[in-house]
Amino acid sequence: MHDVVILTDERYVNPKDQNEYINNVIHEDQLVMDSLEKRGYRTKKVAWSDATFDWTQTKIALFRTTWDYAEKFTEFSDWLMEVSMKTKLVNDYETIIWNLDKHYLTDLKHQGVNIVETYFIEPGDKRTLQQLHDELGWKNTVLKPAISASAKDTFKLSPENISDHEERYAYLIKDESMLLQPFLHDVVKRGEISLMLIGGEYTHAVLKVAKPGDFRVQDDFGGTVEDYKPTQAEIDLAIAAVNACDHTPLYARVDIVNDNDGNPAISELELVEPEMWFRKNEQAAKMLAEEMKAILGSI
Numbered sequence: 087m088h089d090v091v092i093l094t095d096e097r098y099v100n101p102k103d104q105n106e107y108i109n110n111v112i113h114e115d116q117l118v119m120d121s122l123e124k125r126g127y128r129t130k131k132v133a134w135s136d137a138t139f140d141w142t143q144t145k146i147a148l149f150r151t152t153w154d155y156a157e158k159f160t161e162f163s164d165w166l167m168e169v170s171m172k173t174k175l176v177n178d179y180e181t182i183i184w185n186l187d188k189h190y191l192t193d194l195k196h197q198g199v200n201i202v203e204t205y206f207i208e209p210g211d212k213r214t215l216q217q218l219h220d221e222l223g224w225k226n227t228v229l230k231p232a233i234s235a236s237a238k239d240t241f242k243l244s245p246e247n248i249s250d251h252e253e254r255y256a257y258l259i260k261d262e263s264m265l266l267q268p269f270l271h272d273v274v275k276r277g278e279i280s281l282m283l284i285g286g287e288y289t290h291a292v293l294k295v296a297k298p299g300d301f302r303v304q305d306d307f308g309g310t311v312e313d314y315k316p317t318q319a320e321i322d323l324a325i326a327a328v329n330a331c332d333h334t335p336l337y338a339r340v341d342i343v344n345d346n347d348g349n350p351a352i353s354e355l356e357l358v359e360p361e362m363w364f365r366k367n368e369q370a371a372k373m374l375a376e377e378m379k380a381i382l383g384s385i
Contacts, residue, residue, distance in 0.1 A: 087128070087143055087144070087145075088128050088129060088130045088143060088144040088145070089122070089127035089128045089129065089144070089145050089146065089382060090122055090127055090128075090129050090144065090145065090146045090147075090148050090378060090382075091129070091130050091131070091132045091139075091141075091144040091146070091147045091148065091173075092115055092118060092119055092129060092130070092131045092132070092148055092150050093132065093133075093134045093147055093148060093149045093150055093151075093152050093359075094111075094115060094131055094132070094133055094134070094150060094151040094152060095133055095134065095135070095151060095152050095153055095154035095155070096133040096135055096136070096154070097154065098111050098112060098115070098131075098133075098151055099131060099132070099133050099136075110365060111151050113365055114150075114151075114361075114362070114363075114364045114365055114371075115131060115150055115151060117364045117365070117368055117371040118148070118150060118364065118371050118374060118375070119131065120371075121371045121372045121374065121375035122375045122378060124375075125375055125376075125379055127375075127378075127379075127382065130144070134152045134155070134162070134165060134169075135154075135158065135161070135162075135165070141168075141169045141172040141173050142172045142173065144173050145173065145174065145382060145385050146173065146174045146175075146176055146378065146381065146382065146385075147169060147173050147174070147175050147176070148176045148378070149175070149176065149177065149182070149358055149359045150359060151359060151361075152358070152359045153359060155358075155359070156233070156234055156238060159233065166179065166182065166183070167179075174381070174385065176336050176378070176381065177333075177335045177336055177337065177357050177358070178333055180332065180333055181331065181332075181333045181335055181357055182357065182358050184331075184332070185355065185356070185357040185358055186233055186358060187232050187233050187263070188204075188230075188232045188233070188234075188265060188354075189206060189232055189263070190355065191204050191352070191355075192204070192206070193330070194327055194330050194352060194355065197326075197330035198326075198330075199323070199326050199327050199330050199352060200323065200345075200349060200350065200351045200352065201351055201352045201353075202267050202268075202270065202343065202345060202351045202352065202353045203267060203268055203345065203351075204265050204266070204267050205218075205222060205265060205266045205267070206232065206263060206264075206265050207259060207263065207264045207265065207266065208263050209259060209260065209261055209262055209263060210259070210260065211259055214252055214255075214256075215229070215243065215248050215251060215252055215255050216248055216249070216252070218266060219243070219248065219266075222266070224266070224268055225244065225245055226242075226243070226244050226268070226269040227242075227243045227266050227267060227268055227269055228240065228241070228242055228243070228266070228267045228268075228269055229241045229243055229251065229255065229264060229265070229266055230264065230265055230267075231258065231262055231263070231264055231265075232262065232263035232264065232265055233262065233263070239254075239258060241254075242269060243266075243269075244269075268345075268346060270343050270344070270345060270346060270351075270353075271346060272343050272344040272345075272346075273343055276293070276295075276344070277293045277294050277295040277343075278293070278294045278341055278342070278343045278353060279291060279292075279293055279294075279314055279316060279320060279341065279342045279343065280292050280293075280294060280339050280340070280341050280342075280363070281316055281320065281321065281324040281339070281340045281342065282337075282338070282339055282362050282363065282367070282370060283324060283325070283328055283337070283338045283339075283340065284336070284337055284370055284373040284374050284377060285334075285336060285337075285373065285377045286325065286328050286329065286334055286335075287373070288316075288321050288324060288325065289367055289369070289370040289373060290363070290366055290367035290370060291313075291314045291315070291316045291320075292311045292312065292313060292314050292363050292366060293311070293312050293313075293314035294310070294311055295310050295311075295312065311363065313366060316342075317350075319350055320342055320350050323340075323342060323350050323351075323352065324338075324340035324342065327340050327352050327355050328340065328355075331355075331357070335357045336374070336377050336378070336381070337357075337360070337362065337374060337377075338355065338356065338357055338360070339354075339355075339356040339360035339361070339362060340352065340354075340355055340356075341353045341354040341355075341356065
């Protein structure tokens, strides 16, 4: 019987190839495991898709690096429902289901949290991208699926290239929700801020910077990360986003960028399997273990 299973994807269980990216994944998962084990808990790292593992044999399944879920979303959704009936998930099942779909941004807005301006397009909508832009009065935008990860099917649109993306968009909108957001110039001027919170408390932050000529800050696309000291307004916004959730998440990463009016706005609230950059602040992994201790004590 395990106290905590650290959930990952199969690429990071026993990787044959080693590089800086994979080493960082392994190192950060290990920081969490070490922090838990130093508090006397039995841990194991398991791929969520491991069909041989008995999920009744762990008290808690802790989401950490399940970064292949978007590519196997149907399988992941079925697994999620099944496992939620066998063990306790952290973050909890309701929070994960809510956070998987970017419609949660609308919920945050209704709670008074400043978000990046967002327009949702639902499956079966017959309007073209050009028609949508004409109706909204927008020229430079970002198009992305409501359910996605790692900037999959995310495109920067402009009057010069919008026609190039009509066919792909028409294919995607048949079966899934999409969203449009005005292109935020601060993303390429400064970057996107990520603030980490454990138990609702701010711990540390990083600034993600896109490579020259790109707008995607993910390291999958050549983005880089540097230490960042957020303003009090940015910290307050991150805390407000977490407090707006129906269930307070144990851990959260709040991505913030200045909107085109210069105001901090939430671009993403990551509650499922966010990269937390524990290597930038190992104390945060210890804080996570302390929060887990309280949960384990109640089971």
